[in-house]
Amino acid sequence: MRLLRGGLTIVEMLVAMAAALLLLLATVQIFSFIGEGVNEGRSLIELSGQIRATRNRLREDLEQITVTGAPLIKRTSGAGYLSVIEGPMRDSSQLNPESREVANVDLDDVLAFTVASDGEPFTAYVNGRLVESHTAEIIWFVRGSDVNSNGMIDAGEATLYRRVIPLPKTSPVDASRTATLADFDDMRERFVGGVESTSAAIPDVIDPTAVPVVTSPAGEDVAIRNLVSFDVQVFDSKTPVRDAGAAGWVTAGHANFSTATVLNDATESDNIRKGGFVDLFLTREASGATGRFVTAPLSPIRGGGFLSGAGVAVWTTFPEAYEHDGIDQDGDSAVDEGFDGLDQNSTNGPDDVAERETQPPYPYPLRGLRVRIRVLEPNKRQVRQSTVTISFMPG
Helix, strand or coil: CCCCCCCCCHHHHHHHHHHHHHHHHHHHHHHHHHHHHHHHHHHHHHHHHHHHHHHHHHHHHHHCECCCCCCEECCCCCCCCEEEEECCCCCCCEECCCCCCEECCCCCCEEEEEEECCCCCEEEEECCEEEEECEEEEEEEEEECCCCCCCCCCCCCEEEEEEEEECCEECCCCCCCEECHHHHHCHHHCCCCCECCCCCCCCCECCHHHCCCCCCCCCCCEEEEEEEEEEEEEEEEEEECEECHHHCEECCCCCCCCCCEECCCCCCCCCCCEEEEECCCHHHCCCCCCCCCCCCCCCCECCCCCCCCCCCEEEECEEHHHHHCCCCCCCCCCCCHHHCCCCCCCCCCCCCHHHCCECCCCCCCCCEEEEEEEEEECCCCEEEEEEEEEECCCC
16 A cells, blocks of 8 residues: 655645745845835934034034124224124025925025134144134135036035134235234134225125135035035014914014014004014015114225125124224225214214214124024935024123
8 A cells, every 4th residue: 555645736835935935025125124214214313413513513603702792893802703794595495395305595604703712722724734722713604516517506515614713823914924813803804804895905895605615634624514504694673573373473584474464563663573583684685674684784984885795795893993094994085084083074073973984884783693504314305404593692
């Protein structure tokens, strides 16, 4: 008698193998999805850490500024300076959900100032040598590269730089001497002090895109890459605030400002519900905007063009020393008439403000700054934002 042996037919084996392969493929796919999720999560965590480090560094710099928000620097104060340079670009960033592209970004603002540290010194490479100093000039600015060759710098194609210049430094006016905090009464000594279009020994044209990037050592100045915007705004106590519902309270320049609810009388003439952060010279784009800083800057030389390049506005601590330099800045054949003890204009007595040859581009105190940094996560095209706010008010 022949015994039958149990086993699988070829068809059954093929079916089993196919099922095993499908199970293996599904397992591989699951682990692939998990891996992608882990990588994306790690990328976002790393980006958040980079933004946090950049924000903290900027806050530390701003807290060590050597000047107050006063627009005039007293003669021989030796205090240094602060400049807020607003370029023509505006930060109304929108992320297109279809293309995942960000448009309308602010990549041309510049913050420049002097700092002093009681603790750790500031360090930077100067001519290939690491230099330390407890006083320095610091410039935050943006540069980009047209990676996709579309003729413009898009979101994620820009880099935020932090340039540190230990003091004393070689004077840009006279290379044979060094410049310290006391020398910044002359705006030409500043790293982004501007250029002179006249012979009045005072800069009156500033180009925020002319700030050079130091490439040695590579990456020394880099604060963060894949930048969407670096938006610097000033606090304006006279600009109206409106209620935009879900968007919150907004000021001029916000996309919902024109349709938002007025929070006081219809003309917004009183001081109720006023005060917010705005871009300098906002009226060039937002018609009807009101406030101290939204209008065009004044000329630093009375009767001349304002301190700017094309579409550029500047709030800066302005040296009173120009009224004591023996130079006829305004070209009226009288020298330093704002401090000569005479009533040159027969109005308001001797040496009133109107007699001065020069003036700050914005003659109002700077009460606060807000800096918004937006960065693009390149894989998922997600935007992350961090904000630094600082007050210059005492107490």
